[in-house]
Amino acid sequence: xxxxxxxxxxxxxxxxxxxxxxxxxxxxxxxxxxxxxxxxxxxxxxxxxxxxxxxxxxxxxxxxxxxxxxxxxxxxxxxxxxxxxxxxxxxxxxxxxxxxxxxxxxxxxxxxxxxxxxxxxxxxxxxxxxxxxxxxxxxxxxxxxxxxxxxxxxxxxxxxxxxxxxxxxxxxxxxxxxxxxxxxxxxxxxxxxxxxxxxxxxxxxxxxxxxxxxxxxxxxxxxxxxxxxxxxxxxxxxxxxxxxxxxxxxxxxxxxxxxxxxxxxxxxxxxxxxxxxxxxxxxxxxxxxxxxxxxxxxxxxxxxxxxxxxxxxxxxxxxxxxxxxxxxxxxxxxxxxxxxxxxxxxxxxxxxxxxxxxxxxxxxxxxxxxxxxxxxxxxxxxxxxxxxxxxxxxxxxxxxxxxxxxxxxxxxxxxxxxxxxxxxxxxxxxxxxxxxxxxxxxxxxxxxxxxxxxxxxxxxxxxxxxxxxxxxxxxxxxxxxxxxxxxxxxxxxxxxxxxxxxxxx
Amino acid sequence: xxxxxxxxxxxxxxxxxxxxxxxxxxxxxxxxxxxxxxxxxxxxxxxxxxxxxxxxxxxxxxxxxxxxxxxxxxxxxxxxxxxxxxxxxxxxxxxxxxxxxxxxxxxxxxxxxxxxxxxxxxxxxxxxxxxxxxxxxxxxxxxxxxxxxxxxxxxxxxxxxxxxxxxxxxxxxxxxxxxxxxxxxxxxxxxxxxxxxxxxxxxxxxxxxxxxxxxxxxxxxxxxxxxxxxxxxxxxxxxxxxxxxxxxxxxxxxxxxxxxxxxxxxxxxxxxxxxxxxxxxxxxxxxxxxxxxxxxxxxxxxxxxxxxxxxxxxxxxxxxxxxxxxxxxxxxxxxxxxxxxxxxxxxxxxxxxxxxxxxxxxxxxxxxxxxxxxxxxxxxxxxxxxxxxxxxxxxxxxxxxxxxxxxxxxxxxxxxxxxxxxxxxxxxxxxxxxxxxxxxxxxxxxxxxxxxxxxxxxxxxxxxxxxxxxxxxxxxxxxxxxxxxxx
Numbered sequence: 001x002x003x004x005x006x007x008x009x010x011x012x013x014x015x016x017x018x019x020x021x022x023x024x025x026x027x028x029x030x031x032x033x034x035x036x037x038x039x040x041x042x043x044x045x046x047x048x049x050x051x052x053x054x055x056x057x058x059x060x061x062x063x064x065x066x067x068x069x070x071x072x073x074x075x076x077x078x079x080x081x082x083x084x085x086x087x088x089x090x091x092x093x094x095x096x097x098x099x100x101x102x103x104x105x106x107x108x109x110x111x112x113x114x115x116x117x118x119x120x121x122x123x124x125x126x127x128x129x130x131x132x133x134x135x136x137x138x139x140x141x142x143x144x145x146x147x148x149x150x151x152x153x154x155x156x157x158x159x160x161x162x163x164x165x166x167x168x169x170x171x172x173x174x175x176x177x178x179x180x181x182x183x184x185x186x187x188x189x190x191x192x193x194x195x196x197x198x199x200x201x202x203x204x205x206x207x208x209x210x211x212x213x214x215x216x217x218x219x220x221x222x223x224x225x226x227x228x229x230x231x232x233x234x235x236x237x238x239x240x241x242x243x244x245x246x247x248x249x250x251x252x253x254x255x256x257x258x259x260x261x262x263x264x265x266x267x268x269x270x271x272x273x274x275x276x277x278x279x280x281x282x283x284x285x286x287x288x289x290x291x292x293x294x295x296x297x298x299x300x301x302x303x304x305x306x307x308x309x310x311x312x313x314x315x316x317x318x319x320x321x322x323x324x325x326x327x328x329x330x331x332x333x334x335x336x337x338x339x340x341x342x343x344x345x346x347x348x349x350x351x352x353x354x355x356x357x358x359x360x361x362x363x364x365x366x367x368x369x370x371x372x373x374x375x376x377x378x379x380x381x382x383x384x385x386x387x388x389x390x391x392x393x394x395x396x397x398x399x400x401x402x403x404x405x406x407x408x409x410x411x412x413x414x415x416x417x418x419x420x421x422x423x424x425x426x427x428x429x430x431x432x433x434x435x436x437x438x439x440x441x442x443x444x445x446x447x448x449x450x451x452x453x454x455x456x457x458x459x460x461x462x463x464x465x466x467x468x469x470x471x472x473x474x475x476x477x478x479x480x481x482x483x484x485x486x487x488x489x490x491x492x493x494x495x496x497x498x499x500x501x502x503x504x505x
Numbered sequence: 506x507x508x509x510x511x512x513x514x515x516x517x518x519x520x521x522x523x524x525x526x527x528x529x530x531x532x533x534x535x536x537x538x539x540x541x542x543x544x545x546x547x548x549x550x551x552x553x554x555x556x557x558x559x560x561x562x563x564x565x566x567x568x569x570x571x572x573x574x575x576x577x578x579x580x581x582x583x584x585x586x587x588x589x590x591x592x593x594x595x596x597x598x599x600x601x602x603x604x605x606x607x608x609x610x611x612x613x614x615x616x617x618x619x620x621x622x623x624x625x626x627x628x629x630x631x632x633x634x635x636x637x638x639x640x641x642x643x644x645x646x647x648x649x650x651x652x653x654x655x656x657x658x659x660x661x662x663x664x665x666x667x668x669x670x671x672x673x674x675x676x677x678x679x680x681x682x683x684x685x686x687x688x689x690x691x692x693x694x695x696x697x698x699x700x701x702x703x704x705x706x707x708x709x710x711x712x713x714x715x716x717x718x719x720x721x722x723x724x725x726x727x728x729x730x731x732x733x734x735x736x737x738x739x740x741x742x743x744x745x746x747x748x749x750x751x752x753x754x755x756x757x758x759x760x761x762x763x764x765x766x767x768x769x770x771x772x773x774x775x776x777x778x779x780x781x782x783x784x785x786x787x788x789x790x791x792x793x794x795x796x797x798x799x800x801x802x803x804x805x806x807x808x809x810x811x812x813x814x815x816x817x818x819x820x821x822x823x824x825x826x827x828x829x830x831x832x833x834x835x836x837x838x839x840x841x842x843x844x845x846x847x848x849x850x851x852x853x854x855x856x857x858x859x860x861x862x863x864x865x866x867x868x869x870x871x872x873x874x875x876x877x878x879x880x881x882x883x884x885x886x887x888x889x890x891x892x893x894x895x896x897x898x899x900x901x902x903x904x905x906x907x908x909x910x911x912x913x914x915x916x917x918x919x920x921x922x923x924x925x926x927x928x929x930x931x932x933x934x935x936x937x938x939x940x941x942x943x944x945x946x947x948x949x950x951x952x953x954x955x956x957x958x959x960x961x962x963x964x965x966x967x968x969x970x971x972x973x974x975x976x977x978x979x980x981x982x983x984x985x986x987x988x989x990x991x992x
Contacts, residue, residue, distance in 0.1 A: 074977045075984070098897065142895040151888065156942040157874070164942045171934060176630070176927045183923060186908055 011082040022122035032114040039118040043100040050096040054220035062490040074106040081136040086483035102250035124150035138195040159246035166246035173239040184222030220278035230263030234293040244312035249356025257349035264322040276494040293320030298427030307365040323407035332490040333409020340402035340425035345392040350466035372444035389469040398473035520578035526567040533560025534626035541619030552640035557622035561601035568593035585884030587986030592636030600629040603756040606852035606961035632764035641690040641700040642752030659749040671748025686728025693721035732765035736791035745812035755851030759844040785826040792819030793925040827909035833963040833987035842898030846890040849965025888933040898972030
């Protein structure tokens with residue numbers, strides 16, 4: 001089959017097949033097993049289809065590929081414009097990779113309102129992919145907001161104890177923050193007359209936007225606040241632990257694995273892409289916030305008695321690395337930031353799945369409830385150890401490369417950033433390994449834990465791809481980086497010009 | 506134009522086409538009134554309802570037919586243009602959907618239906634006429650026709666004291682407000698020597714604007730502000746909406762409002778009213794803020810939606826403060842999309858209320874997502890649209906309004922509006938949260954949805970999503986009518 005023929009429609013297919021699956025689910029009778037199998041088939045099919053993207057991606061080219069650009073609404077001038085570069089392509093694949101695992105991990109743990117659950121999950125997948133492929137600011141905002149509702153419903157309908165509180169907090173935080181982004185988008189539309197990302201970028205770079213100099217700082221902040229809440233960057237992070245602790249496992253996996261990356265992806269694409277000068281001017285405090293996030297997140301994770309909360313805070317720490325890398329404006333920093341996004345998606349997704357597996361057996365996340373599990377659940381323990389090591393940043397596993405690149409980028413920018421950031425790696429080894437020790441080593445202190453069943457086949461099938469991905473990403477990072485590299489170069493081009501301008505003066 | 510009309514003592518045939526929807530609605534209304542005592546009370550409900558439905562659908566057809574004959578009629582008192590067609594279709598469509606959603610309600614509440622349907626049609630006559638009248642006295646008469654029907658409709662749950670209270674309150678305050686309007690008309694006549702909007706426009710354009718004209722505009726605004734439930738003339742709204750039958754609230758929160766907005770658009774923009782911006786600015790800011798803040802603490806869903814309707818009147822008013830060429834279409838689009846979502850929301854509320862409207866508190870909605878997933882899902886769509894989430898009509902409505910305001914450099918008002926939408930998200934979300942995330946305290950029966958109500962809901966959902974996904978055509982039509990309105 002001719003691959004080129006597919007390239008204008010492939011993104012539309014990948015984006016909307018989950019939605020089509022959700023609509024078909026509406027019509028299916030409420031037989032839980034069928035619904036689960038159907039969802040698994042749909043998500044797997046989406047994943048296989050999305051592999052078309054990296055397989056046929058022209059790695060030598062910069063700019064967007066698989067583009068489609070059709071007029072959608074005349075007033076305001078909205079185009080259905082999709083496209084990916086090396087960064088967003090991998091985020092799409094990450095999304096389609098994690099969703100079938102989410103279906104598997106929710107197989108038994110969701111036994112009420114099953115149909116609604118999988119409908120919501122599939123709608124969420126469409127919205128998440130849409131965020132990464134949209135190249136029209138309006139379409140982007142549309143998908144951005146569209147992720148909110150299914151995620152809030154997942155937390156609020158299928159979560160644990162304080163789920164309603166967590167769902168509302170999540171919704172209000174992100175909703176209010178994105179209002180600022182909408183305002184910035186509208187301002188740009190009013191001046192440029194289009195929502196098209198590429199056109200707006202060109203207009204800004206060629207200085208055709210009226211009053212841009214005066215407004216740029218506010219526009220930068222408008223986008224930034226929406227993304228910072230999503231990441232979440234310190235001090236906007238307080239919704240995250242609540243959301244994670246209450247969310248069902250699949251919700252946590254997608255929340256940590258993909259949703260948070262919407263924020264860092266947004267910073268990379270929009271804050272850097274549209275406002276390079278402002279990004280540079282604001283970088284100092286953003287990097288300080290990122291460093292605070294790295295260290296603060298790690299320290300708070302260290303003292304968490306709750307396994308899921310610990311992983312949640314570790315996400316704050318890891319995402320701090322991403323922001324640090326992005327705002328270092330170096331090739332290594334941005335490469336690393338993108339790679340950490342992907343690696344964190346895989347390994348933290350796996351950690352949440354593991355925590356969920358334990359929760360299904362014991363209905364608690366309290367670390368003190370466990371101990372000595374290595375003897376009762378050996379297979380589980382080895383998977384857990386593997387993922388912990390990947391997350392900690394053991395060389396040859398996926399956590400290492402990204403953080404290494406980020407730190408070398410940060411060092412190039414300013415040594416003190418690199419040094420402070422590097423402590424984050426030490427901290428993360430501390431809290432994760434200490435948790436591992438408390439949960440798996442020692443004697444079994446609670447008799448119930450003696451008879452806990454080890455991983456069953458379904459759980460192994462769900463965990464194995466994540467573990468394999470962690471290994472492959474660690475051994476052969478170039479498979480990913482050679483697509484990311486050109487995209488990062490394009491993103492950094494205006495910064496090189498800025499730097500030469502400074503030198504010229 | 507006026508003199509040309511004056512010379513013909515007897516209206517021509519085509520001029521009757523220019524009031525055709527009104528004629529159709531009146532005929533069907535009278536037919537219902539005549540038939541009502543003749544048919545058996547038990548079995549007549551459906552029949553009369555179907556006649557009313559036919560009438561409103563025929564009126565939609567008449568409005569579309571009429572649009573092929575633009576021009577003035579009846580000595581320059583009526584004007585058919587794209588603008589009036591827009592509101593004719595809107596009002597008659599609202600009437601049709603409300604009638605559909607009333608079939609089941611009337612049976613459950615055991616209300617004699619005949620007059621009810623008749624009054625909806627008569628009310629629609631007034632509202633249609635409001636949108637095509639270009640002469641202030643005729644506008645006043647149309648306003649009265651529409652108001653008197655809605656006063657009676659508000660009290661239609663005769664056995665419930667709260668409904669009678671609503672009716673009386675609405676009647677007393679409403680008469681007061683229309684008196685203000687009439688007073689404003691008189692002052693305007695004193696200032697410009699005419700009650701015809703086009704003559705007034707010319708007078709206001711050519712000479713120095715007399716003080717009286719300002720007073721006239723202000724008084725007329727008070728009267729119309731009452732009808733659209735804009736602050737500070739909104740205090741009646743929560744009580745009346747709480748007491749009135751739910752489908753009636755769906756009707757009177759959308760159709761008379763749309764008509765009153767049409768009149769306001771004609772007065773403010775076509776007549777080029779002086780002092781428009783600051784007057785509207787204050788009313789819009791107050792309505793958005795008081796409406797949203799008031800809604801935050803409501804436990805009764807009808808009251809909550811009442812406060813929300815005050816807030817939405819505020820959003821529409823923002824467009825009035827903007828420049829005419831994009832403010833007018835923005836306001837028109839807003840009224841249309843608000844109609845789609847609010848009629849739908851009240852159809853759901855009316856269904857869930859049960860006999861005697863017992864279940865209207867927020868707690869009664871707990872577990873609805875489990876009890877009746879389809880109802881909950883459609884109410885969710887309406888609420889998301891009321892919040893202004895993309896994909897729904899409510900989003901583009903807000904979008905057009907705020908971008909119109911931005912283009913008129915009303916940055917302050919836009920900020921107030923955007924912040925208010927964020928506040929609004931909270932209380933709409935509360936309903937969704939209760940529906941999906943709280944368990945019902947007691948097991949309430951899931952009453953099946955009748956086909957008529959199902960159709961009404963489907964139409965509302967479809968309209969809400971249509972306006973959210975493909976707003977182009979409606980907006981284009983609104984822009985065209987705005988261009989005609991402004992010449």
